[in-house]
Amino acid sequence: MDPSVFPEEIWIKILKFCSVTDILSFGCSCKYLKRIVDTEYLWKLKWQQLEAASPFQFPDRRLLQKLSLCFKQMCYRMNMIVNSDDVFVPCYHCAKYMCGQSCVEDHGSRVVMDIGNKWTWIVTPNFGVRRHYSMFGIPKPSFDAVDSCSVSETGGDQNQANIQQQNSHETRSLHVQTNGPFCVFCNPVKLYREKKRVSCGVWERNASCRKPSTEYAGLANGFCADTVEILGIPNMDVVSPAAALLSDSMFHVVKAFVGHLFHQMSLSPVLLKPNAILMFCEPLAMSHALRIQLLHYLFLHARVSRVCLVPKPLAVSALVALENCIVIDSGALSTSVSVVLNGQLEPGRWRQMPIGGWHVAENLKQAMQWQPEEYTEIPISYLDTMTVKKKCRLSYNFVKEQQQRGPSRREDINLRVDSYADYKQYWRVSLGEELFLAPEVMYASLDLPQIIKDITEGLPDQTIKSCLGHILITGGNTDLSGFRLRIMRDLCELFPEFKAVINVQSLPGSSSWSVAMGSTYVPVSKYCVTDQEQHRYIPGMPFWMSREEYILYGCEALSFAC
Structure with missing residues (x-):
């Protein structure tokens, strides 16, 4: 018709x-x-x-x-x-399905998510702090493995042929049950199933099968490679969600990882409440396109009530209530330096270097090449721990100390390696001057004083003075003994005119979770659903959006900013 x-x-x-x-x-x-x-x-x-x-x-x-x-x-x-299976309940305090600003400020429940290169930190509404490895497993396609395992060798007795036929059938069954992306640390059943797929032997014979897939090669870091070796799962791509946050085409990895955290930590019922807020700590290089994908997922699929995308340096400055400062965030695999002025991250005045605590551990591993051969079996990721790092020290004046220091006293370090493959569980490592040289090589590669000079160039002297007087250091790599004093010394040499005001300070609590804890201090923005000016995205500022605002406006503010 x-x-x-x-x-x-x-x-x-x-x-x-x-x-x-x-x-x-x-x-x-x-x-x-x-x-x-x-x-x-x-x-x-x-x-x-x-x-x-x-x-x-x-x-x-x-x-x-x-x-x-x-x-x-x-x-x-x-x-x-x-039209979903979720049941929306009114607020316990104001009895509304859409809380106003006063209710959110007085009774709001904040959930913070900070995805780092090594750890993901979660702050729950009762100020409980939890962590999860920033890694996720994706099984590789196994068509070649199935075909190779299904071929029976010609000749041999009937019993051997029956065994091969049975193995072929089991391999096909495992192939049918191939898992989707899952957490290799929280799902032992699926991990066991994937390890069974390796038992067919083709993964050991074919070197190409053991390499990361081309699609996910850019998401695999040193921690991921070590995890594959330790767990004995060459048939899986272990990827980094933190790296996926910087790639628009890899949002499905972020989606799977965030969804796993919601499920594993029972956060979905909390975020469904009208006074709940998800504080998502975004990295400096995160694009608008990925922000849009993230908001669509959080509101349409996770169905959260309210979201705040807060740049990590702003969360750090909020922890100590500073309007003007320089934030140095040195983590496991990268270090960022940024300028915060008037409570806003200055666009263009930040730098990010792919150097962090991992590189200290890597230098220590290279030094072990001169020691007994069995030490070469220790994964680098097990040298990037507090047990090892507390023995390391960054010299205040490396050249002078080298001239005055006699033979280095060797330190014995006991390591415990969780063994799922063929690694020993307990090691005793003896290190000497490597404990000083490894941090020095890492620090020299960063060149932090020069970077601080570059990002503050062109600012008024009074503003530079204010920033140099409030330099905040955070991240697990800054826990190195001598890190703070060394930066102060080098900055005093580079900025002699500001020597009297230069101050580098650590943050209260653990340096690893200070970004997550600082997000709990970010003030709630003014809330008016009909004021379009409030929904405008301002670079370097926290971006707030409620469920009702998303229904009305979608992600137009971010789309216009692209």
């Missing part, structure tokens, strides 16, 4: 009783229906229906029309959020 036999008015009356997904499907059938489906009047009627059936309260439709909003997109987002 030709749909044009009915006038548009009849079709609109029919379609307004259909679901949003059905209406959108009708628009894909022919040009005539597509023109009707794109009619704004139809979606205004549909919005009235959805709004009346939803527990949320929105401004009057006439006011929404003045805001020039797209009702079609609003209906789609509303339908995706409301």
Whole structure:
């Protein structure tokens, strides 16, 4: 039947009783229906229906029309959020499904997520701090493995042929049960299944199977490679979600990892509440495109109530309530230096170097090449621990100490390696001057004083003075003994005119989780769902969005910023 036999008015009356997904499907059938489906009047009627059936309260439709909003997109987002298995409950304090600013400030529950290169830190609403390895496993396709294991050798007795046939059947069964992405630390059943797939032997014979997949090669760091070796899973790609946060095409890795954390730590019921806030600590090089993908996932699939994307340096400065400062964040695999002025991260005044605590451990491992051969079996990741790092020291004046120091006294370090493969569980390592040389090589590669000079160049002297007087260091790599004093000494030599005010300070508590804890001190922004100016994205500032704002505006603010 030709749909044009009915006038548009009849079709609109029919379609307004259909679901949003059905209406959108009708628009894909022919040009005539597509023109009707794109009619704004139809979606205004549909919005009235959805709004009346939803527990949320929105401004009057006439006011929404003045805001020039797209009702079609609003209906789609509303339908995706409301028509789910989740049950929305009113706030315990204000009895509303959409808390106002005062309720969020007084009774808000904050969940903080900071995805680092080695650890992901989670702060729960009761200020409990939990951590999880920043790694996720993705099984490799095993078609070649199945084919290789299925081929029976010619000759031999019947018993051997039966055994091969049985092994082939088991291999096919394992292939059918191939897992999707999963956490290799939290899911021992799936990990065991993947290790069984290795038992067919093709992974040992074929060197190409043991290499990271081309698709995920850029997401594998040293910790990932060590994990594959220690767990004995060459048939899996162990990837870094922190690296995926910097690649627009790898958001599916971030999505799987964040979803796992929500499930593993039972965060979804908490974030569904109207006064809950998810504080997501974003890295400096995170793109707008990935922010948009992240917000779509959090609101449409995780169905969180409110999100704040906060740059990590701002979280650090909020912990000590500083408006002007320089933040040095030196972690396991990277070090960033950034300038915060008037409570805002200055765009363009930050640098990031791919050097961190891992490189100290790597230098220690290289020094072990001169020691007994068995020491070469120790994974580098097991040298990047506090047990080892507390024995290391960054010299205040390396050249002078080298001239005055006699033979270095060797330190015995006991290591415990969790063994899933063929590694020993307990090691005793004896190190001498390597404990001083390894941190020195890492620090020299960073060249932090020169970077600080570069990012403050062009600022007024008074502003530079204020920043140099408040240099904050955070990250596990800054726990190295002598790190703070060495930076102060080098900065005093580079900025002799500001020598009297230069101050480098560590943050209270553990340096590893200071970004996550600082996010709990970021103030809540003013909340007005009809004020479009508040939804404008400002680079270097926290970006706040509630569930209701997302339904009305989507990610337009970030789209315009791209």
